[in-house]
Structures are given as C-alpha cells and as structure tokens.
Amino acid sequence: MKRKLVGIREAAEFLGVTPSTLRRWEHEGKLIPDERTAGGYRRYDLARLRPALFHSSVSPRKTVAYARVSSHDQKEDLERQKQVLELYCARQGWTFEVIADLGSGMNYHKKGLKRLLNDILADRVGRLVVTHKDRLLRFGAELVFAICEAKHVEVVILNHGEDTTFEEELAQDVLEIITVFSARLYGSRSRKNQKLLDGVRHAVEEASS
Incomplete structure (x- = not known):
C-alpha cells in the first residue's frame, strides 16, 4: 500500500499542534520526518502519526492573541483590536485565548503581559498573535x-505597517517618562514640576492636533 x-x-x-512544535520534536x-525532499522539505507518513502518542505526554500548547x-x-480601539x-x-480554525492590557507601551509590569510571558516560559504557548508588534511593548x-523563538513559539503579526495610534501613544509615553523624572528632580508637588508638565502637555497637544 x-x-x-x-x-x-x-x-x-x-496532530493538533503547530509546525514549530514538530520542528522542536524533531530536534x-x-x-523524525519520514522523508525529506530534494529541497529539504519535511514529509510525514499520516498512517504513522498517532495524536494520542504525543498528547498523552505533551500538553497541547495554546494560541494567545494579545491586545x-x-x-x-x-478602550474602543482595544475592542477593535480584540x-x-x-x-x-x-x-484559521485555532482554539485561542485573548489577553488584553490597558497600559503604557513603556510599562513592563502590565498584568496581561506578565501572564503572557510566564505562559511562554512555561511552554504553555505555541502561537502568539498580535495586530502590530508594538502592541507588546x-x-x-x-x-x-x-x-518566543527560543521557546519555539510561532509569532503572527497581522499588520507590519505603521500602527494608526503610534504617534498618539508615543506622545503619551514621552509624557509619562517626563512626569516620572521631573517628579524625582523637583518633587511631585513643586511649582517647577507642574510648570514643566504643563509645558510638555501643551506641546503634546499641539503636535497631536
């Protein structure tokens, strides 16, 4: 036959896994693939593949969509992303989970991001999907x-072009940085601090208008 x-x-x-998982299993x-073509492509015999043999010892890794x-x-943009x-x-027919964060792209301590990274490091994620790469950080x-590459997680970026909210969010991130440093320099309640922040906010508003 x-x-x-x-x-x-x-x-x-x-098998209900990602291609990157098969590459990891081969490593x-x-x-091991049954054959390789002249071009180096892997070929597998379906009759030899048995999902139960792998799923009994390896938990399937999930697809996570991050917004x-x-x-x-x-918030309306967050809902559109989701x-x-x-x-x-x-x-794509994927079983997936959506993780959403509301916070600055400069903040590494967002609850959703920390949960995502913990799951990746624990080998619970097989695929990460984002609309733009700067949605992460x-x-x-x-x-x-x-x-993700080290943990054999497939990364899918839906849009490689410029994010329409990039300039607006970048201005907010810059304002956040200046707020922190000016508060440390002058004190959070000082007149110098407030004057500096008012000037920065005015500049940001003019640039955004």
Missing part, C-alpha cells in the same frame, strides 16, 4: 520575540 506523505503544516494540523528526537492600548480613552484578533484566529518587543 502506498504511503500518504504530507508536509509539516498538514501533519501539525493532524528532541521525538518525531493593548495605552489609556482608558482608547475583534480583529478573534476573527483572524477563528478563520514600545521598546523591547524584539526581546519578547527572541524569547
């Missing part, structure tokens, strides 16, 4: 992506 050989994506779907010696905005004024992520994941998103 002729074997039915399939590519890595179809084999992954059959760990758990599942974030900087302020309460952007809707876009949910629709995309549903269309304003500065430091590349570090998160490096962790």
